[in-house]
Amino acid sequence: MYNYSQEQIFIFFFIIGIIIGIIFDVFRSIRKVIKSNNVITFIQDLLFIIISGNLIIYSIIKLNNGFIRFYIFLAITIGISIYFLTISNICAIILTIFIKIFINILKYPIKSYKVLAKKYLKRKKKDF
Numbered sequence: 001m002y003n004y005s006q007e008q009i010f011i012f013f014f015i016i017g018i019i020i021g022i023i024f025d026v027f028r029s030i031r032k033v034i035k036s037n038n039v040i041t042f043i044q045d046l047l048f049i050i051i052s053g054n055l056i057i058y059s060i061i062k063l064n065n066g067f068i069r070f071y072i073f074l075a076i077t078i079g080i081s082i083y084f085l086t087i088s089n090i091c092a093i094i095l096t097i098f099i100k101i102f103i104n105i106l107k108y109p110i111k112s113y114k115v116l117a118k119k120y121l122k123r124k125k126k127d128f
Helices: 006-033 038-064 070-086 088-127
Strands: none
Touching: 006 038, 006 070, 006 088, 038 070, 070 088
């Protein structure tokens, strides 16, 4: 294990707070692009909690030898707050654009497959 000073640990967890904010924006952007019902929204929220919780627990174990200190949660809260007050909107816009592009990339092969499948089925019917 590494021995970091309290200042270094504070900075690490401040950065982890920013990362959690980015993860939240990813899920928020997905919701903007893909309209979903309450069940899907619940699953996304659950995934966010699991990912964020695991990130925090893993970081506490690796960076602070498993010791839980108040300033860790203070640093995470400050990191999330500063992220949302400064660059969250810009990141959300960029993430939304990337997600739209990614979905369009995925749609093309699916549409092509559907067209090919219809042609194949029409040909099969003619053979009989």
